[in-house]
Amino acid sequence: MKPLILQENKLFFLFHLSKLIFLFVICVQAAIGQNLYFSDGRSGKISQYNLDNNSCKQIVSGLSNPYSIAYDARNETIYFSDRELDIIGKVLCNQTYDAIITENISEPRGLIIDSINNKLYWVDHDYPKIMKANLDGTGIETLEFDGLIEPHDITIDQTNNHIYWTDRKGKTISRADLDGQNHVFIIPASRNLTWPSGIDLDIENNHIYWTDTQDQAIYKCDFSGNNIERIYDENLITPFRIKIKSNRLYFTDWDRPILASIDLDGSGYTEIKNRNDGFPGIIGLDLGNAFFYDETKIDTTLYYTGCTGDNYEIIINNQVFNEASPFGTITLTNQNGCDSIVLINLEFHECESDCSFYVPNIISKSSVVNNKFKIFFNEECRLNQLEISIFNRWGEIIFKSADKDEFWNPHNLESGIFIYKINLTTSSESYEFINEVTVLD
DSSP: OOOEEOBTTEEEOOEETTTTOOOOEEEGGGSOOOEEEEEETTTTEEEEEETTTOOEEEEEOOOSOEEEEEEETTTTEEEEEETTTTEEEEEETTSOOEEEEOSSOSSEEEEEEETTTTEEEEEETTTTEEEEEETTSOSOEEEOOTTOSOEEEEEEETTTTEEEEEETTTTEEEEEETTSOSOEEEEOGGGOOOOEEEEEEETTTTEEEEEETTTTEEEEEETTSOSOEEEEOTTOSSEEEEEEETTEEEEEETTTTEEEEEETTSOOOEEEEEGGGTOSSEEEEEEESGGGSOTTSOOOEEEEEEETTSOOEEEETTEEEESSSOEEEEEEEOTTOOEEEEEEEEEEEOOOOOOEEEOOSEEETTOSSSOSBOOEEOTTOOOSEEEEEEEOTTSOEEEEESOTTOOBOOTTSOSEEEEEEEEEEOSSOEEEEEEEEEEEO
């Protein structure tokens, strides 16, 4: 078997039946990178910081006051609110920004991405109101809530389909469904918070964390609003945004200014960036990983399960993974300059079968050679039964075939992500494979 070699930021994988070798074309953007993104409201720039090698690079500059940011890992896009320009914009890594929302907006502040439903939520300080729109800025909706005074930050619970937000002058923390229904005050005004500002969730442990800019501290409580605990207050001036990842809480302080992290109990303080690094007003913060999108649809590890002695190997950046060296981590940079970390996991077992096939997971309607979805089987493959089904985003079957030579042509459909299911039976076993294919223009 020939080695699989990385070419033009695409990784080629092979599907083998009882060997279970899976061949995909996987774009680097589908992998998780251990990056965080932060904005500086005084210098008008957004930067990327790599948690693995401590490197930092600028993504975009020339903004006025990028107050909050949200990173869409699937599309490698950073969304930001600028409260002085009164816009919400987006930018790909190392490119200029586009203003996508410019009307009916007045001092936008916190924002968050619902990556499962491709929606953007944000709070508007001056009106005041909570809004949502499509990721391209169309389809703007206002979510109506009683008692809004000065909404400040917003976060999302994708598991339970909730949004949470802080109201700084209302002195409340609230929750509602993604459509705005079933609004409840998790912490009502009667509980006497001072200025709740940044907010994030620890879903695993059922905790809400928030910063208080007037009280100069970071707090937490349970999902019912009870058991409030002050977890950190050392040398804080204006603690602002917070994000939680892998039992660490990352936060910014607008007036110190710093980007730092602590353990979820408030211990283990680590300072990452400060004024001396050229950041006079660190404020917005988000994590560049799969935390905010549907991890059931994105495989963050490249798996291979094959046969002992089949000489299978992957060569990436001159690093070889094979039966003798089956595990490892690589960092890749795609055409937009974004770094991603890909985990390699190869497993080898005693097995027998010579049936293998190839399935693309990216096709382009404008391509000359890669504009159709077709499964390619090797000559040795003997199928007793085959069924190929393709579904749209609403779960409707748009293509079905039992012919291994038949292909699906999506030229009359909108680009996007489609789910395919393959059921096949050989002389010895039956298999079912479910995954997704991306159709580009």
